[in-house]
Amino acid sequence: MPALCNQHGFALIIVLGLLGGLLIMAMSLGAAVGTDLGQTRRFQDVTAAEFLAKGGIEWAIHYLTGVDAQGDLWRARWQDQPAVFRSHVLQPGVIEVSYVDSTGATRYGLQDEEARVNINTAPAALLAGLHGITPAIAEAIVAQRQQRLLATPEELVTLGIVSAATFYGTATDAGISQYLTTWGSGKINVNTAPKSVLAALPGMTPTMAEAIGRHRQGDDQQPGTADDRPFREVVTLLTVKGIDRAALTRFEALITVMPTTFRVIATGRVVSGQGVTSVHRQLAIIDRASRPTRIQHWRRLS
Known part of the structure; x- marks a missing residue:
């Protein structure tokens, strides 16, 4: 994908420029205020990691x-692609997604926010169906x-709607946070x-959900492999055993196939x-439906 490579290069050039300018500022600051050289270098490393x-x-x-421009967003293996997202060296450190x-x-890749349930739009029956x-x-x-x-x-906790244990989970229960979002179209991506x-x-039974999972994983029944069979259109669900038009009608308005x-x-x-290792982790929610692409939310994780 030459165009994609060019885009990656462009993004990294921007980052290099920012890093270079920031490190020069750090050195100047250290010299100006007489900061210990070790502290200055530590500041440089922390800032570079960010x-x-x-x-x-x-x-x-x-x-x-790049993937969207090629029309492959619905089927590309962006969920786990180590060659693209794992441990890319960019002096003075490493980038990883x-x-x-x-x-x-x-997994080295991205997560689909529409694999989660949007608590701002989901009907009560859908919310109550979640463990x-x-x-x-x-x-x-x-x-x-x-x-x-x-x-x-997280506002479910701060507003007192659920307890921290219910939201974040315990040693024996993962918690409801794994299912929930406030971003995205509000529809559930069946892929x-x-x-x-x-x-x-x-209207979706556990048997139907199991059949959808088997269909999209292909013959080897392993997700993220070459024989996966993602659904191209919602109506394609009618090819899944156990799902007929009457069944699909009950949940059709709540689902999508496009992230x-x-x-x-x-x-x-x-x-x-x-x-000494300096690590900075950030979470970002990227909205590809808007033009240009918009970051809806971001925060530091560690």
Whole structure:
């Protein structure tokens, strides 16, 4: 993909320019105030790690732009592509875009925000179908958004709608945060949503959700491989055993096959000459439906 490579290069040139300017500023500051050289270098490393993480987000945006321009966004393996997103060396450190999936495995790529349930738009029946959300909690969420939309899923905790343990999970339960979002189109992407989310759709049975999962994983029944069979159109679900027109009608308005909003977790890592590692991780929500692409939300993770 020559165009994609050019876009990556453009993004990284921007990051290099920012890094260079910032490091010069750091050296000047250290000289001006007589700061210990070790402290100055530490500041440089910490700042460089931050800008490398920001570069990872820009890298992801330009990758998505290139894939989308080729019309392959719906089927590209952006969820796990180590060759694109794993440990790219960019002096003075390393950029990585990765996440930990529901099985505990590290994936190098992006997450589809429409694999989650949007608490600002989902009907109460869909919310209540998720593990950990009772009908009372679902109704409380609906009542809250009638007053004011939630800016982030974490507001469920700060507003007292759910406990921290219910949201973030415990040693034996992953918590409801893994299913929820406040970004994206509000529709559930049947190509990427876990079976637990699919099964929460009104009219969708666990058997149907299981059949959808088997279909999209292809013959080898492994996600993210060459024989995957993503759905090109919603109506294609009618080819899945157990789903007929009457069944599809019940949840058709709530689903999609096209990702528009992505979750990016980018890490910048710098190792100093003394072996001290500076790490900066950022989360960004990227909206590809807007033109130009827009970052809807971002925050530092560590």
